Amino acid sequence: MKINGYQTVKSLEEAYNLLNENKQNAIVAGGAWMRLSSKVIETAIDLSGLELDQIVETKDTFEIGAMATLRQVEKQEGLKELYNGVLSKALSKIMGVPIRNVATIGGSIIGKYSFSDVLTPLVVMNVELEFYKKGIISLEDFLVSKDRSKDILVKVVIKKEEAKAYFHKMQKTGLDFAVVNVAISKKADTFKIAVGARPSLVKFALEAMAFVNGAKEVTEEVILKTADIAGKELKFGTNSKASEEYRRNIAMAYIKRGLREVIK
Amino acid sequence: MKVNVKVNGQNKVFNIEPGDYLLDTLRKENYLSVKKGCDNSSCGVCTVLFDGKPIKSCSLLTAKIEGHEVITVEGIQKEADKLSDYFGAEGADQCGYCTPGMALSVYALKEENSNPSDEEIKEYLTGNLCRCTGYQSQHIAIRNYLEDK
Numbered sequence A: 001m002k003i004n005g006y007q008t009v010k011s012l013e014e015a016y017n018l019l020n021e022n023k024q025n026a027i028v029a030g031g032a033w034m035r036l037s038s039k040v041i042e043t044a045i046d047l048s049g050l051e052l053d054q055i056v057e058t059k060d061t062f063e064i065g066a067m068a069t070l071r072q073v074e075k076q077e078g079l080k081e082l083y084n085g086v087l088s089k090a091l092s093k094i095m096g097v098p099i100r101n102v103a104t105i106g107g108s109i110i111g112k113y114s115f116s117d118v119l120t121p122l123v124v125m126n127v128e129l130e131f132y133k134k135g136i137i138s139l140e141d142f143l144v145s146k147d148r149s150k151d152i153l154v155k156v157v158i159k160k161e162e163a164k165a166y167f168h169k170m171q172k173t174g175l176d177f178a179v180v181n182v183a184i185s186k187k188a189d190t191f192k193i194a195v196g197a198r199p200s201l202v203k204f205a206l207e208a209m210a211f212v213n214g215a216k217e218v219t220e221e222v223i224l225k226t227a228d229i230a231g232k233e234l235k236f237g238t239n240s241k242a243s244e245e246y247r248r249n250i251a252m253a254y255i256k257r258g259l260r261e262v263i264k
Numbered sequence B: 001m002k003v004n005v006k007v008n009g010q011n012k013v014f015n016i017e018p019g020d021y022l023l024d025t026l027r028k029e030n031y032l033s034v035k036k037g038c039d040n041s042s043c044g045v046c047t048v049l050f051d052g053k054p055i056k057s058c059s060l061l062t063a064k065i066e067g068h069e070v071i072t073v074e075g076i077q078k079e080a081d082k083l084s085d086y087f088g089a090e091g092a093d094q095c096g097y098c099t100p101g102m103a104l105s106v107y108a109l110k111e112e113n114s115n116p117s118d119e120e121i122k123e124y125l126t127g128n129l130c131r132c133t134g135y136q137s138q139h140i141a142i143r144n145y146l147e148d149k
């Protein structure tokens, strides 16, 4: 990556105008991922001065500033309880503490990384993103949106809900990307099942969700059938980490384990 | 551009390019205990403390240190000496290339959690690789250091 200029902004308006002034201007959050790209950035826009690194707990939500580091989010006491701490657990599997002290939640969402261990647990929760100009968009809509207009993610809002969740990252070493990752949540009688690092972007197993959500009782038979449907409906791929078949089988195995876990 | 920063308790002004990363800046300024290994955020030999928290200096833009504090292993000399004795006793130091980064991570762990479990030690040090020791001797030395025995 090459950066020609650097500006620490004093307001979101200044950041937004600068961002849209030149195609090659970009927000730098932690800057950890950008470092590995070959991008040329005309002006790097630093939001550090805008206090976007706060995590605020309200009666109904957790509002996480986009510049909060992954480690801040992982260590936030309230979030360790929400959906039985699935987000904290997932974040703790990303690289080591020193990278999580730099990488931000905002950079992790905006990048829509296919390997993401941040998006997979978040998408099974109830999450909204607040952008400076576009306003509020649900995480689900953001992930499928083709809108390429440049905006600033200001905060990530997670609704407090009585729900259980499960996350598993299959990885070869503690520092590796996921071979595949699976998150499942159960709120009242509604299940959400998401599979990431397929190796493409996280996706819901919609047919499997419809099947399990329609079942009168979640028996072992229903669990096996749900995993089977998910394995058939989701697309997996082959890369240097694993074959398509291996990923599919691993995902199915962890969907079964996850379902057993959340119905306990 | 210029950045103002406190390094090991001393106020410094560094002249940098906007795209410089902290590892290169520190080495250019002669903080040579900060080692360069992978230069892609994997090995941890470039670990420093940024406002007391361990970070990989190859992953942080130098421009981001404006007004902050950076500590290299020289800044925790007393604790590093002590840890080094425990490392010596267990044969946990071989080429020593990973040791400054490892020492800073262990120091940060102790500050954050003075009584970690074995699992927590391993988890905290995931980002610090060592190609020589196989980790077992280091793990024992770190546990002994934390228990001060």
Ligand SMILES: Cc1cc2nc3c(=O)[nH]c(=O)nc-3n(C[C@H](O)[C@H](O)[C@H](O)COP(=O)(O)OP(=O)(O)OC[C@H]3O[C@@H](n4cnc5c(N)ncnc54)[C@H](O)[C@@H]3O)c2cc1C
Residues within 6 Å of the ligand: A026, A027, A028, A029, A030, A031, A032, A033, A034, A035, A036, A066, A067, A070, A093, A094, A095, A099, A102, A103, A104, A105, A106, A107, A108, A109, A110, A111, A113, A115, A116, A117, A118, A151, A152, A153, A154, A175, A176, A177, A178, B040, B041, B042, B059
């Ligand atoms: C070596 C390494 C290994 C990793 N391994 C994993 C892993 O196993 N699992 C995993 O989930 N993640 C992994 N990550 C990714 C990491 O978790 C972060 O998602 C990533 O570093 C991006 O966060 P950042 O703060 O560094 O963003 P940056 O690199 O600063 O920015 C990323 C992108 O987001 C844009 N952006 C950032 N913030 C905003 C904002 N507020 N508004 C608008 N645009 C914005 C930037 O312009 C840029 O395009 C890894 C990262 C590294 C460096």
Ligand code: FES
Residues within 6 Å of the ligand: B023, B035, B036, B037, B038, B039, B040, B041, B042, B043, B044, B045, B046, B047, B056, B057, B058, B059
């Ligand atoms: S040189 Fe920074 S992590 Fe390897």
Ligand code: FES
Residues within 6 Å of the ligand: B092, B093, B094, B095, B096, B097, B098, B099, B129, B130, B131, B132, B133
């Ligand atoms: S002692 Fe040689 S790399 Fe650790």
